[in-house]
Amino acid sequence: MQAVGQFIATVGWLGLALIVSELGATLIYELGQWVSFRLIGARVVQWAGFRYQLTRRDGHWRFSHPMCTYPNLVAMPPADAHKFNHAVYCFGGGLFSLITVVMSLVTLGQFKLSFNLWLLAFIIWIWTNTLKIGQLLPMNIHGRPTAAKDFQTARESDAAMTAAYVTAVATALKAQTGSVADLDAAMIVMPRGGGNQNYFVVRQAYLTLAWGLQHGLSTPDLLAGLARLEPSFNTLPPADLAKYLDATIYWNLLANRTEPQIVGWYQDTGVKQVLQRYEPLANFKLQAVYNWRVANQPALALTQVERGLKLAKRSRDVTEVAWLQALKVMIETA
Numbered sequence: 308m309q310a311v312g313q314f315i316a317t318v319g320w321l322g323l324a325l326i327v328s329e330l331g332a333t334l335i336y337e338l339g340q341w342v343s344f345r346l347i348g349a350r351v352v353q354w355a356g357f358r359y360q361l362t363r364r365d366g367h368w369r370f371s372h373p374m375c376t377y378p379n380l381v382a383m384p385p386a387d388a389h390k391f392n393h394a395v396y397c398f399g400g401g402l403f404s405l406i407t408v409v410m411s412l413v414t415l416g417q418f419k420l421s422f423n424l425w426l427l428a429f430i431i432w433i434w435t436n437t438l439k440i441g442q443l444l445p446m447n448i449h450g451r452p453t454a455a456k457d458f459q460t461a462r463e464s465d466a467a468m469t470a471a472y473v474t475a476v477a478t479a480l481k482a483q484t485g486s487v488a489d490l491d492a493a494m495i496v497m498p499r500g501g502g503n504q505n506y507f508v509v510r511q512a513y514l515t516l517a518w519g520l521q522h523g524l525s526t527p528d529l530l531a532g533l534a535r536l537e538p539s540f541n542t543l544p545p546a547d548l549a550k551y552l553d554a555t556i557y558w559n560l561l562a563n564r565t566e567p568q569i570v571g572w573y574q575d576t577g578v579k580q581v582l583q584r585y586e587p588l589a590n591f592k593l594q595a596v597y598n599w600r601v602a603n604q605p606a607l608a609l610t611q612v613e614r615g616l617k618l619a620k621r622s623r624d625v626t627e628v629a630w631l632q633a634l635k636v637m638i639e640t641a
Contacts, residue, residue: 324428328435333378335407336400336439343399344382347392353381353482362482362623373588373622377451383479384472391472393461397454404439411436452506452544463505470507477514485625487514488521495519504542512536513550516558517626530558549585552578553593560596561634573597588622591615592631595638605638612638 337354344351353362356378361368384391411433452460461471473494477487495518512533519529533555540548552572559569572578573593582590591611599608612635619627 324431325435328428328432331432332404332407332435332439335436336404337378337380339400339403340380340382341399342403343395344380346399347395348385348390349382349396351380351382352479355379355381364483369623371621371623381479381482382475383483384475388469388472391475393468393471394458396475397458401439401454404436407436408433451546456544460505460507467505467507470505470511474507474510474514481626485623486521486629487518487626490514490518504539506538506543506547509536509538509543509547509551513554516554520558521626521629526558526562530555530562545581546585549581550589553582553586553589557589557593557596560593560600561637563600565601570601573601588615588618588624588627591618592627592634595631595634599638599641605641608638609635 333356341351351363353360360371360373362371363369382396384396411429415429415433457471461468476494477490480490481487495515516529516533520526533551536551538551543551556569556573559566560573582593586593592615595608595611595615598604598611612631616628616631616635619631
């Protein structure tokens with residue numbers, strides 16, 4: 308009890324109200340996601356919290372502590388793509404948050420209002436849930452698009468909607484296995500007419516690259532497909548931009564393509580900040596390949612590979628482990 312008292316004295320009652328409200332609103336939001344996933348036949352395979360997550364692997368729930376995550380659920384969509392209701396998939400959590408806000412406002416109206424500490428705490432609770440309705444708090448802080456933005460982007464074309472389904476399946480598969488290698492090859496065909504500034508299509512292009520590399524397809528051909536998109540950096544959410552930049556820079560440098568544009572992207576301060584924030588794990592192999600190919604410092608590159616391997620194994624990212632090990636062998640045998 309003394310520790311609790313010290314904590315409250317440190318953060319204050321309003322700070323405690325904010326922390327409890329955020330945790331409670333997150334649980335309500337994730338409950339809404341779970342209900343919506345079940346309604347469309349999707350199966351939850353991962354519960355992610357603040358730097359902690361539970362993942363269903365081989366029929367059992369496994370605990371892990373990745374480098375970075377944000378509160379959300381990952382679900383495997385139904386096998387029949389026609390049963391994939393993207394609106395329910397996007398807005399289930401926000402709907403539960405909306406119901407919570409309405410019920411909270413109705414409850415607030417039943418009491419005689421007087422300005423005191425409890426009223427402030429209740430206002431914080433309502434405001435936190437209001438932010439959750441549009442995923443404003445967790446998504447904007449983490450540079451990821453809101454549910455409304457996802458829904459709007461997927462509706463832009465049939466190709467975008469297809470990419471939304473395929474990348475959702477791939478996300479769930481990678482959560483379970485650490486790789487997308489087992490994804491049905493029929494899903495890898497790049498959609499046509501999707502728009503080179505649609506971030507769902509960019510996601511599928513990155514997925515095509517990852518799947519192709521894991522199946523031994525030609526790296527130059529895969530890079531040509533990724534480069535064909537030429538997405539506008541101003542239209543991509545930072546999290547998607549980081550994946551695109553990491554893939555483009557890393558695989559070109561690995562292929563010893565050290566053109567000024569590629570090196571310039573790596574050296575750009577803004578690009579480095581985006582990569583360090585949104586792709587901290589993948590950034591180890593990117594730094595390593597740059598120090599090997601461009602800076603001619605293989606010893607430093609190997610040190611960065613080892614650090615990346617340690618964290619990739621802790622995160623159970625099979626794909627990253629395989630790529631880092633392959634890079635290590637190439638540096639040591641060069």
